[in-house]
Amino acid sequence: MFGTDGVRDIANKGFxxxxxxxxxxxxxxxxxxxxxxxxxxxxxGRDTRHSGQMIEAALSAGITSAGGSVYAIGEIxxxxxxxxxxxxxxxxxxxxxxxxxxxxxNGIKYLDGxxxxxxxxxxxxxxxxxxxDVGLERPTHGSVGRIYDAGELTGKYLDFLLGIMxxxxxxxxxxLIDAANGAASALVxxxxxxxxxxxxxxxxxxxxxxxxxGVGVTNMDFLVRNTMDAKADIGIAYDGDTxxxxxxxxxxxxxxxxxxxxxxxxxxxxxxTLGSGVVATVMSNMVLxxxxxxxxxxxxxCGVGDRYVLDTMRKENSRLGGEQSGHLIALDYANTGDGxxxxxxxxxxxxxxxxDISTLSDRFDRYPQVLKNLRIENKDRVLGSxxxxxxxxxxxxxxxxxxxxxxxxxxxEPLIRIFVESRDHKLMNETAAMLEKTILEITSAGGN
Numbered sequence: 001m002f003g004t005d006g007v008r009d010i011a012n013k014g015f016x017x018x019x020x021x022x023x024x025x026x027x028x029x030x031x032x033x034x035x036x037x038x039x040x041x042x043x044x045g046r047d048t049r050h051s052g053q054m055i056e057a058a059l060s061a062g063i064t065s066a067g068g069s070v071y072a073i074g075e076i077x078x079x080x081x082x083x084x085x086x087x088x089x090x091x092x093x094x095x096x097x098x099x100x101x102x103x104x105x106n107g108i109k110y111l112d113g114x115x116x117x118x119x120x121x122x123x124x125x126x127x128x129x130x131x132x133d134v135g136l137e138r139p140t141h142g143s144v145g146r147i148y149d150a151g152e153l154t155g156k157y158l159d160f161l162l163g164i165m166x167x168x169x170x171x172x173x174x175x176l177i178d179a180a181n182g183a184a185s186a187l188v189x190x191x192x193x194x195x196x197x198x199x200x201x202x203x204x205x206x207x208x209x210x211x212x213x214g215v216g217v218t219n220m221d222f223l224v225r226n227t228m229d230a231k232a233d234i235g236i237a238y239d240g241d242t243x244x245x246x247x248x249x250x251x252x253x254x255x256x257x258x259x260x261x262x263x264x265x266x267x268x269x270x271x272x273t274l275g276s277g278v279v280a281t282v283m284s285n286m287v288l289x290x291x292x293x294x295x296x297x298x299x300x301x302c303g304v305g306d307r308y309v310l311d312t313m314r315k316e317n318s319r320l321g322g323e324q325s326g327h328l329i330a331l332d333y334a335n336t337g338d339g340x341x342x343x344x345x346x347x348x349x350x351x352x353x354x355x356d357i358s359t360l361s362d363r364f365d366r367y368p369q370v371l372k373n374l375r376i377e378n379k380d381r382v383l384g385s386x387x388x389x390x391x392x393x394x395x396x397x398x399x400x401x402x403x404x405x406x407x408x409x410x411x412x413e414p415l416i417r418i419f420v421e422s423r424d425h426k427l428m429n430e431t432a433a434m435l436e437k438t439i440l441e442i443t444s445a446g447g448n
Contacts, residue, residue, distance in 0.1 A: 001015060016051075100218045283323065308338050406418075
């Protein structure tokens with residue numbers, strides 16, 4: 001039921017049918033009760049999807065029917081719900097969003113009382129409660145929960161962001177912003193109101209159906225084209241629920257999560273607040289390690305997914321981590337990925353380090369990478385085959401000292417991803433082709 005980032009499906013079908021959302025609401029409430037919250041207070045927010053109110057109504061019915069109380073924030077970024085949970089001392093949070101997915105999808109993800117996303121084990125526990133739903137006791141009379149309007153929490157979240165913005169000294173650069181017609185749409189205007197340079201804002205008129213449609217971090221051509229047409233110094237794009245941010249420079253070159261980690265990491269170290277180093281996933285380019293090593297900054301690798309980034313950060317005592325995709329976590333500022341916050345920290349780092357954004361891409365001399373996505377229905381069986389493990393060992397031996405490789409399943413689709421990285425183009429492409437051929441041969445033979 002739970003994937004890499006909560007529960008998702010096409011709205012009004014499957015896991016995102018109202019009946020399912022209601023049971024998920026009850027399950028989460030009982031989960032919090034089992035952890036000591038007698039009458040859980042739960043902050044609930046949503047992005048701009050047409051189906052958001054339907055899912056929110058069903059989820060809220062489930063929460064209140066189990067004895068919890070809903071504090072309905074309305075449309076707000078996912079990190080805004082996380083902020084609200086800690087600000088309002090709630091027992092938990094629920095976000096109704098399918099992040100970067102198209103408008104017809106929706107999802108539910110949960111936060112604990114500190115605003116962190118739940119662990120795999122905690123989500124499995126909620127699934128168990130969900131399955132036992134018919135046997136759950138139903139409160140009556142005054143024990144039924146209530147729904148309260150908590151729209152003022154959006155303003156509190158904006159105030160938090162403005163506090164970061166006020167510390168950006170150089171605000172002369174011209175900026176173009178793509179709000180993805182998502183949860184950032186109502187916030188970017190007031191957030192950049194006092195920016196000295198020219199600010200152009202696009203895709204900030206959500207109609208419920210245009211979220212992520214040809215815009216946002218999954219459609220960077222839109223940002224690149226408009227940033228160059230406007231002759232802006234920086235382009236900034238968010239995704240539907242604003243937990244990710246990507247940028248481009250005035251020449252249209254992408255400033256991804258790796259470059260932002262490189263810049264913000266150096267800035268935090270200069271302030272003495274970086275901790276033990278920077279956490280990056282296995283997908284981050286090897287040049288990130290090379291460049292940070294020159295600054296005596298260690299890089300800790302982890303699996304793909306923001307929860308694994310966070311787990312590693314807490315384990316290694318790091319205050320900064322993130323993904324190439326623009327999902328960054330700066331623990332002194334937020335407990336989850338926050339596109340608005342991360343973007344502001346990047347702008348502040350540029351200012352304090354006196355960085356020239358137009359040269360960042362040139363200096364971040366990436367190792368070439370190849371990524372192949374193979375549609376394999378029996379992906380787990382294929383990945384466990386002896387033949388593929390032998391091919392992996394062969395690939396690792398060939399790449400030793402020259403690059404690296406990774407095979408991993410998609411967390412949401414029937415895909416096996418082949419990733420190879422090396423400055424030796426021939427070796428990189430040959431390795432990827434060998435792995436692809438092996439996987440297809442195994443598939444043709446029935447996955448053995």
